Amino acid sequence: MTDNPNNNAPDDSNANQHPQHTQADTPTDADAASVQAESQTDVEMKSKRKKLLTIFAIILVVIALIYAIWSFIFGNTVNTDNAYVGAQTAQVTSMVSGQVKQVLVNDTDQVKKGQVLAIIDPRDANIALAQAEAELAKAERQFSQSSANSSSLNSQILVSNDDIKSAEAQVAQAQVNLERAQIELNRRQQLIGSGAISKEELTTSQSAYNTAQANLNVAKAGLAQAQSKRKAAESNLAANEALIKGTNQGTAPDVLVAKAKVDQAKLDLERTTIVAPLDGVVAQRNVQVGQRVAPGSNLLSVVPLSEIYVDANFKESQLKDVRVGQKATLTSDLYGDDVEFHGTVVGFAGGTGAAFALIPAQNATGNWIKVVQRLPVRIKLDPESLDKYPLRVGLSMDATIDLKSK
Template identity: 65%
Template sequence: MTDAQATLPETPNSNEATDQQLKAKRKKALSLVALLFAIVLVLFLIWKFVFNNTVTTDNAYVGAETASITSMVTGQVAEVFTSDTKQVKKGDLLVQIDPRDAEITVAQAQAELLKAQRQFKQTQANSSSLSSQIYVSSDAIQSATAQVAKAKADLAKAQDDYNRRVQLSSSGAISKEELSTSKASVNTAKAVLDVAQAGLAQAKSSQKAAQSNLEANEALIRGANEQSTPDVLVAQAKLKQALLDLERTQIKAPLDGVVTRRNIQVGQRVSPGTSLMMIVPENQLYVDANFKESQLEKVRAGQKVTLTSDLYGDSVEYTGTIVGFSGGTGAAFALIPAQNATGNWIKVVQRLPVRIQLDPKELEKHPLRVGLSMEAKVDLKSK
């Protein structure tokens, strides 16, 4: 009984101890879960507000607006002053085309210009000559008018003499021979009058012709001078074109850069449009970064970009600015675009090229080349 009495009061105390232990363990577990939840929440907030402010891609490559050097004239290459990998400055002479044909064309254009200027002077002189002819024709008209008046008077006198002789011939006072002579005088006077009238008409016609020629001549030079007449302007334009073609026989660099893809040799004959070489500008490079479509939600033009190149490694960083987005994905502009309307469609995450402009000063310190790989990190908080 003693043992039973001793064990009976110990059972409730043991159960209470067990419950307290379970409660302590449960409380400890709940505290641990709460701590883990708090840690996860803090990590999420840190990722959300600290590490979720950038998007990165290593699918980026250096590009440039290259200059294609072509010939603008026809001729034979006399000398080439550059080669691949050589750096040139804007205005440097690259290729010399034989200028002799162009020089001959310039001489011909100069001669045509002088000829046109002399023709203008001759036209001015013709105006003076035609004006003098008009004055002379006026005197000729006056003289012819006087001749007509004299011929009319002579005809009237001859007609009166003939009429009197006709009256006298009926009485036999004059002979038939004298009457015939008088009639012949009348006919002669009529003929002289006709000649005088024809001379007057010719003088008037000559005056009208001179006036027409003067008006036509004046129309050619009216409102113009030796430098503005149409023929002179055409000749000047031809001379300018000839001088421009002569200037184009010297092909010069349009910008600073590096020569590449030179495919011209001395003695080769070129024509307008012949590609000679290319020049890649070193300080006007950009990067086309191909981001996934899921990364572009917050990417905007004007945001700052940090870039590194495989050429220099992580020790050299470039600062760039987003200047624009491509009008379509790479797949959309592929030579053979994907046909997603087929039954074998599988969704593929697309990439959109983003144009990033590089800082010219940084490019001077660490030059890049077209086609090099880059890694781009966009700061989404920048504007």
């Protein structure tokens, strides 16, 4: 059996009919791995995107919860750090003039009400008191004298009455004598023509008549003088009675005036010793030993630490729901946030800080810019906190008012 040379032909024909695949057209393990990696990447991206969206949603929920909690807890409060401690400082002034003899306190000293702060030389006040007491004694003696004068004037009136009666009797006697002399003169004048009497007797009778007439005039003058004396005594008695009527030595006007001067002198002497008007801390001492002071001179100040308050300057937009009586919580820069002070809103200022500024703002201009104004709100501090943590005037505070409190 021989080999057929065409035995390989079918293979060639088959080869021609069915072309062989190339290496590029046949999928490899690398391509499959790449496709699988891309699919895995897409899954991971989707998973990561889902996680990010979930985290973002959680953050939004947390923010909403925080806002809700903040609105519930802090939405009913207003706060400002523009607040300062204040007090009704007592100004200690001199009420009398004189030279300062002693000053017994210095700045920062704690003082109690009634404690001696300074002493003014009391010698001038002692002299003034002695003079006032002497004037009082004089007024009392003058009242006693006026009382005695009433008795004396009554006696003078009685004496004047007797003098008047005596003068009236003398006038009557003079009138009788005049009438007798007139009769004698008339009779002699009738007889002179008959020559029964001499001219000498007529002259004597005429002289007797003239004398009687003069005596009558003298008697009438004496009567008028006695009556004038009585009227003068009665007027003096009336004037004297007007001064002392309804009064005694203790209630007489002149005595009361003298007593008032004595009281004033005693008060001036008392005021030479200057005492503290209240409990507090000495500040702004302006007086020195040897200095001569006048009434009204400012010597020093006393700050009542137990009665201090806080003026919190809130924005006008924060005050809609703020009312007197609401509770407040405060912290001080001095003690930090660990120490809280409690207080109560007691009032609002009559105007904003800008309205009462030394140079008020002028807004009536073309370049006006609106600025939020602040209104001082006064907060009274509880004394318990102040006893434990004392404050000083001018310290900075942080104030929070609870709008739900009453």
